[in-house]
Amino acid sequence: MIVGSQKPFDEIWEMIQSFKKILVLGCNTCVAVCHAGGSKEAEILSEMIKVKAKQMSHSIDVNSMSVMRQCENEYLDEFMDNIKSTDLVLSMACGVGVNFLSDKINAVPVYPALNTSFYGGVPKEGLFIELCAGCGNCILHLTGGICPIARCSKSLMNGPCGGTDKGKCEVSKDIDCAWFLIVERMKLLGALEKLYDVQPPRDWSTSFHGGPRKISLEHIKAYEEQQGGQIR
Amino acid sequence: MKSGSNLERVILSGNPAVTAELGPPMSADGSEIRHKAKLLKGFCDAANITDCQTAVVRISSIAGAVIALQEGLEPVMQMTCRDRNRIAIQADLLGAHALGLRNCLCIAGDHQKFSAAGKLKGHPGAKNVYDVDTCQLVGILKKMRDEGLQQGGDKLEVPPRFFIGASWTPGGEPLDFRPVNLKKKIDAGADFIQTQGIYDIDIFRSQMEKIRAMGLHERAAILGGIIVPRTAMMLKYMDSSVAGVSVPKSLIERMAKAKERAGDDKKKAKEYQEEEGIKIAVELIHQVLETPGVKGVHIQAIEWESAIEKIVKSAGLYPRPVFE
Ligand code: SF4
Ligand code: SF4
Numbered sequence: 001m002i003v004g005s006q007k008p009f010d011e012i013w014e015m016i017q018s019f020k021k022i023l024v025l026g027c028n029t030c031v032a033v034c035h036a037g038g039s040k041e042a043e044i045l046s047e048m049i050k051v052k053a054k055q056m057s058h059s060i061d062v063n064s065m066s067v068m069r070q071c072e073n074e075y076l077d078e079f080m081d082n083i084k085s086t087d088l089v090l091s092m093a094c095g096v097g098v099n100f101l102s103d104k105i106n107a108v109p110v111y112p113a114l115n116t117s118f119y120g121g122v123p124k125e126g127l128f129i130e131l132c133a134g135c136g137n138c139i140l141h142l143t144g145g146i147c148p149i150a151r152c153s154k155s156l157m158n159g160p161c162g163g164t165d166k167g168k169c170e171v172s173k174d175i176d177c178a179w180f181l182i183v184e185r186m187k188l189l190g191a192l193e194k195l196y197d198v199q200p201p202r203d204w205s206t207s208f209h210g211g212p213r214k215i216s217l218e219h220i221k222a223y224e225e226q227q228g229g230q231i232r
Numbered sequence: 233m234k235s236g237s238n239l240e241r242v243i244l245s246g247n248p249a250v251t252a253e254l255g256p257p258m259s260a261d262g263s264e265i266r267h268k269a270k271l272l273k274g275f276c277d278a279a280n281i282t283d284c285q286t287a288v289v290r291i292s293s294i295a296g297a298v299i300a301l302q303e304g305l306e307p308v309m310q311m312t313c314r315d316r317n318r319i320a321i322q323a324d325l326l327g328a329h330a331l332g333l334r335n336c337l338c339i340a341g342d343h344q345k346f347s348a349a350g351k352l353k354g355h356p357g358a359k360n361v362y363d364v365d366t367c368q369l370v371g372i373l374k375k376m377r378d379e380g381l382q383q384g385g386d387k388l389e390v391p392p393r394f395f396i397g398a399s400w401t402p403g404g405e406p407l408d409f410r411p412v413n414l415k416k417k418i419d420a421g422a423d424f425i426q427t428q429g430i431y432d433i434d435i436f437r438s439q440m441e442k443i444r445a446m447g448l449h450e451r452a453a454i455l456g457g458i459i460v461p462r463t464a465m466m467l468k469y470m471d472s473s474v475a476g477v478s479v480p481k482s483l484i485e486r487m488a489k490a491k492e493r494a495g496d497d498k499k500k501a502k503e504y505q506e507e508e509g510i511k512i513a514v515e516l517i518h519q520v521l522e523t524p525g526v527k528g529v530h531i532q533a534i535e536w537e538s539a540i541e542k543i544v545k546s547a548g549l550y551p552r553p554v555f556e
Pocket of ligand 2: 161168170176
């Protein structure tokens, strides 16, 4: 899932204080799981804004609501009239939601309440770790399911650098060395030899370095037509 | 010959090779490089000009290398993967060759977070590149030199002819994977290898045994790394904080004793420790060179280039071979 965390309240206040009518809009998918931007957090944030406004003797009309996902028309369309009738949408979605909604309503500003950080997993309650960088050309079958692009600080493709120390990365004792983990995992899998071949320079054009990306399901449609019917 | 560099000639001649290291200054003044080059000239076959080591901005490796060359010291330019993508790397390699450089050491480079680890501010907020890693960088140099092709496939009218180096941390983790690490760099095209500093000769010997069993010592010239100890504190620090380096207690104790011998006299403490450090370095050089499969030593006297003359002479490695 996409992991983010709320911006410091002072920063949020700084960016919203000049608006008269604000809608705090939560998103109930990824960012709700990481307790950053779901309906509960949206309510709390709008209360905090109200309290602050009162303290500062600002008159601001603040409301909150939430949708299932701010990145899909399906979940937004029925609420659009409501969402549009404000001076500012303070979105608690990830950056995808903020972009999507901005493109959709155009004339009303949509501001981010979150810092969107990474694609991560939840190894235990309250802990989120980055696991994939969305490079567009997955090689996890070669590295024991551990991503060297997202989890090695130097995105190395051919084994550990000289900085590995007691299983930790040279960048910080709090970061596991991905290559240490990969080597150990490949041993367990009995597949260490897979790491012996030199991986050539990558084609990063499938990642962001090819410019903003798009995926369309045209090929699935074509396949369905060829098969003479719906497969989904 | 692949590059015609002095370092390559020495290695081909069968003499044990000696490389040293020269760290460029954090300043636009090249005279410090000239000064250090004079201290090293004649006492090593080539000297590495570091490429913003510990991610601190300094005179660039290529510029520093050209200054060293002007002083008659053969440089080994360094190229990190941290700061340049494959376009900048290859452009710099072409330029470096055009400027007369013939040795290039390929390294990943210390992460930019490092720069803030010491007293300096550095640039921990910098964006890094890592378009390619060390093995891939080595492969790029080889492809340019041997096939006359850029990484992307375009032809090079005049290919850059570099003697290609890579680093190796024999005592790094996971220990049993480190020989594979070396193999990959050699498979990619490394001609010479400079290792991380060796203090624990037993670990090095046992890793070299594996290297010989894999035949790697015959495919690339391995130069054992010697980091000249200067104080007991430095040795302790190397042991506890430098990845892949472990220092036997006996060496730390020797340095500590040298310090104690001076009592409260700070000047003497420095002098005695430096003397002991040079002794230790010379012993390590002998032990490393006696290890089968080793073709030379890479001696680093960090910010202490003046020590190299004495070390090389004491180790019986002077004079250095000269070729027409
Ligand atoms: S290889 Fe690419 S797609 Fe696969 S986990 Fe890593 S970043 Fe994600
Ligand atoms: S220590 Fe490990 S994770 Fe960190 S940069 Fe080196 S190989 Fe990557």
